Amino acid sequence: MTDIAEKPDVAPPLASAARRAQVARRLKKRYAAEARFRFLGLLAVSVAIAFLVLLVGTQLIQGVPAFLASKLEISVTLDPAKIDPDGTGDPKVIGDANYRDLLLSALQTRFPEAQDRRQRRDLLGLVSTNATYDLRDMVLAEPALIGQTVTISVYTDDVVDLYRKGKIEVGDPDAKLSDFQVQALAQLEADGALYTTFNSALFVNSASREPESAGLLGAVVGSLLTLVVTLGIAFPLGVAAAVYLEEFAPKNRWTDLIEVNINNLAAVPSIVFGLLGLALFLNLFGMPRSAPLVGGLVLSLQALPIIIIAGRAAIKAVPPSIREAALGMGASRIQTVSHHILPLSMPGMLTGAILGMAHALGETAPLLMIGMVAFVADVPAGFTSPATVLPVQIYLWADFPERAFVDRTSAAILTLLVFLLLMNATAIYLRKKFERKW
Amino acid sequence: MAIKHSLAAAALMATAFAGAAQARDQIQIVGSSTVFPFTTAVAEAFGKSSGFKTPIVESTGTGGGLKLFCGGVGVDTPDITGASRRIKASEVAACQSNGVADIVELKVGFDGIVFANSKEGAVVDLTKAQLFNALAKTVLVDGALVANPYKTWDQIDPSLPAEKIEVLGPPPTSGTRDAFSELVMETGCKNAGVLSAYTKSAIDEKTAGKKCMELREDGVYVEAGENDNLIVQKLVANPAAFGIFGYSFLEENTDKIQGAKLAGVAPTYDTVSDGSYSISRSLYIYIKKAHVGTIPGIAEFVAEYTSDKAMGETGYLVDKGLIALPKDEEAVSQKIATELTPLDPAVIN
Numbered sequence: 001m002t003d004i005a006e007k008p009d010v011a012p013p014l015a016s017a018a019r020r021a022q023v024a025r026r027l028k029k030r031y032a033a034e035a036r037f038r039f040l041g042l043l044a045v046s047v048a049i050a051f052l053v054l055l056v057g058t059q060l061i062q063g064v065p066a067f068l069a070s071k072l073e074i075s076v077t078l079d080p081a082k083i084d085p086d087g088t089g090d091p092k093v094i095g096d097a098n099y100r101d102l103l104l105s106a107l108q109t110r111f112p113e114a115q116d117r118r119q120r121r122d123l124l125g126l127v128s129t130n131a132t133y134d135l136r137d138m139v140l141a142e143p144a145l146i147g148q149t150v151t152i153s154v155y156t157d158d159v160v161d162l163y164r165k166g167k168i169e170v171g172d173p174d175a176k177l178s179d180f181q182v183q184a185l186a187q188l189e190a191d192g193a194l195y196t197t198f199n200s201a202l203f204v205n206s207a208s209r210e211p212e213s214a215g216l217l218g219a220v221v222g223s224l225l226t227l228v229v230t231l232g233i234a235f236p237l238g239v240a241a242a243v244y245l246e247e248f249a250p251k252n253r254w255t256d257l258i259e260v261n262i263n264n265l266a267a268v269p270s271i272v273f274g275l276l277g278l279a280l281f282l283n284l285f286g287m288p289r290s291a292p293l294v295g296g297l298v299l300s301l302q303a304l305p306i307i308i309i310a311g312r313a314a315i316k317a318v319p320p321s322i323r324e325a326a327l328g329m330g331a332s333r334i335q336t337v338s339h340h341i342l343p344l345s346m347p348g349m350l351t352g353a354i355l356g357m358a359h360a361l362g363e364t365a366p367l368l369m370i371g372m373v374a375f376v377a378d379v380p381a382g383f384t385s386p387a388t389v390l391p392v393q394i395y396l397w398a399d400f401p402e403r404a405f406v407d408r409t410s411a412a413i414l415t416l417l418v419f420l421l422l423m424n425a426t427a428i429y430l431r432k433k434f435e436r437k438w
Numbered sequence: 439m440a441i442k443h444s445l446a447a448a449a450l451m452a453t454a455f456a457g458a459a460q461a462r463d464q465i466q467i468v469g470s471s472t473v474f475p476f477t478t479a480v481a482e483a484f485g486k487s488s489g490f491k492t493p494i495v496e497s498t499g500t501g502g503g504l505k506l507f508c509g510g511v512g513v514d515t516p517d518i519t520g521a522s523r524r525i526k527a528s529e530v531a532a533c534q535s536n537g538v539a540d541i542v543e544l545k546v547g548f549d550g551i552v553f554a555n556s557k558e559g560a561v562v563d564l565t566k567a568q569l570f571n572a573l574a575k576t577v578l579v580d581g582a583l584v585a586n587p588y589k590t591w592d593q594i595d596p597s598l599p600a601e602k603i604e605v606l607g608p609p610p611t612s613g614t615r616d617a618f619s620e621l622v623m624e625t626g627c628k629n630a631g632v633l634s635a636y637t638k639s640a641i642d643e644k645t646a647g648k649k650c651m652e653l654r655e656d657g658v659y660v661e662a663g664e665n666d667n668l669i670v671q672k673l674v675a676n677p678a679a680f681g682i683f684g685y686s687f688l689e690e691n692t693d694k695i696q697g698a699k700l701a702g703v704a705p706t707y708d709t710v711s712d713g714s715y716s717i718s719r720s721l722y723i724y725i726k727k728a729h730v731g732t733i734p735g736i737a738e739f740v741a742e743y744t745s746d747k748a749m750g751e752t753g754y755l756v757d758k759g760l761i762a763l764p765k766d767e768e769a770v771s772q773k774i775a776t777e778l779t780p781l782d783p784a785v786i787n
Binding site: 174 | 462496684
């Protein structure tokens with residue numbers, strides 16, 4: 001009469017075959033559930049990766065050709081009679097000369113068979129509209145060239161570039177290139193005068209309505225100026241707020257209210273910040289429209305909650321023993337914060353700041369209201385001069401009818417992605433390098 | 439005390455930036471997204487050739503642009519606005535109440551709206567009444583007003599292909615949609631006899647006009663967003679679908695898409711220009727006369743815009759898809775541009 005066998009929760013050392021089968025069944029079920037769970041997790045990750053590959057892949061396929069462009073080498077005779085007949089050397093006279101005509105005669109020397117007006121127009125249509133300005137700038141920079149024959153490399157018209165990349169059909173009567181133009185291009189190609197090269201215009205030029213001379217420089221500079229303002233305002237404010245809320249503020253209903261509001265602010269749609277910027281900075285303070293200063297102020301409002309939240313998390317991660325040790329050694333609270341807490345939480349704060357900046361870099365909606373969704377052809381000179389930013393440039397290019405802007409849009413998206421990747425990589429690097437583990 | 443300090447700081451900042459704003463030496467342009475591609479092209483050429491700074495051009499939409507433009511006189515308001523329709527009397531009044539008295543109106547060209555499909559699709563010839571029947575929410579069937587029952591084109595007219603009706607077009611916020619409603623749906627409503635059916639059933643004229651412009655919501659008309667390039671791409675992918683967008687996008691993609699004929703007239707440069715293709719609208723720019731002489735370069739910019747090399751029939755704007763004005767209207771615009779004659783508010787109704 002031992003009561004061991006009667007205890008229901010203790011299995012006998014050697015269970016019956018039925019019991020073993022039951023255990024095996026249950027075990028199998030549990031393993032199956034685990035396998036299913038793993039599979040679902042893996043599926044979620046693969047779907048996410050597939051979408052990412054699809055997105056980046058299509059942009060790469062469309063965008064990579066835009067990094068190459070067709071150029072044409074022409075020998076232009078800089079006839080003094082046409083540029084500066086009186087030999088004044090006055091930049092105004094030289095600047096006002098008809099360089100279109102000079103280019104045309106250069107092309108006509110190469111193709112003497114082009115006689116009628118239509119064929120001459122076709123010839124000029126092969127080179128970029130901005131080629132005349134390139135020629136002018138070259139002569140203005142070095143007036144001694146007048147009278148000589150110079151070889152100048154100019155971008156071809158966007159249609160020629162598309163044709164060489166196989167993106168448009170020719171031969172139709174309503175095709176974008178006439179048969180004469182196609183023949184001329186074949187001859188130029190055989191001469192080696194027409195060649196493909198790296199599209200440096202994409203990085204050294206600003207916005208343009210001619211796809212072949214359109215570039216991102218103005219937008220990149222505008223984005224940088226905007227981010228400098230954003231960082232300069234949001235980072236010190238965010239850090240100060242985080243330190244105060246974590247280290248100094250009493251825990252009461254007011255600080256709770258502030259905390260709730262900061263978390264809420266992080267979720268406010270960005271267009272609302274744009275409206276606020278319009279009402280406050282433009283209408284009330286009378287700041288200039290389209291300026292990176294205002295853009296930066298608006299985006300700093302948006303980045304602020306992200307930086308505060310990240311900063312508070314970083315401060316919370318500093319062990320209380322450090323704080324207590326410092327206080328125990330007689331440090332004041334300010335000394336504790338500035339000598340110990342801040343340096344130790346800085347990697348986390350920097351990571352938060354960089355992520356906030358990366359977020360701000362991709363923003364267009366709040367900028368719409370303050371006039372930064374604009375065509376700005378000059379590189380912005382300062383914080384108050386009109387500017388636009390990278391995502392706005394992408395948006396504007398996506399809307400232009402010229403087909404050559406399609407691949408340039410993708411190229412601009414890739415450039416923006418590279419910038420974002422760099423910022424995130426910096427955040428990871430800083431965290432890895434300075435992070436302290438306890 | 440703290441509040442007082444921050445208010446003082448804010449006031450200081452405000453004056454500092456107001457000072458910066460007063461020194462504007464760059465023309466500011468706002469307005470219609472349809473005029474935007476043309477104005478930017480002029481701005482670029484002007485900046486490269488004139489020695490003035492390149493104007494800043496914002497794409498705000500016609501209504502938004504006029505609102506900013508009429509906000510007042512001063513360096514913090516734009517100098518020029520583009521519009522894909524004529525200014526309204528209410529807008530002129532708003533301008534005047536804010537002190538913008540003299541507005542110079544310049545007609546710069548036309549923009550056609552096309553109904554197009556992939557080149558692999560059927561070639562069709564439509565009337566406005568047929569378009570109305572394909573797209574309206576309410577149509578007339580056997581003398582009764584009913585919710586649009588048509589699913590295929592040949593149900594509307596046996597001469598049309600037996601294909602599913604599928605149309606991609608702009609959302610109600612778009613100017614292209616406004617123009618399409620006005621130029622096609624309104625006339626189509628009249629021609630299809632729906633307008634008179636409305637008036638017979640004792641619906642007042644204004645409500646009837648609104649009902650005429652309602653597009654069907656049963657999935658046949660798909661709002662494809664403001665981006666016309668996107669519509670073109672979707673048409674190429676789906677040869678059965680038609681799209682509604684600006685003429686310049688048809689011109690840029692003639693190897694992939696074709697425009698439907700309207701009452702026998704295909705949308706081409708010439709037919710839009712001479713008015714025989716009737717879905718077209720005029721494009722305008724409005725100039726604030728009070729700013730001429732204050733902001734450098736406005737008169738020169740306007741001269742560049744109206745010059746033959748820009749908006750003339752061989753000008754660079756035509757390469758960008760603008761449809762040039764006929765010679766006599768061009769001369770009128772050029773005359774207004776040189777004299778900067780203000781618009782007489784009485785001619786706007």
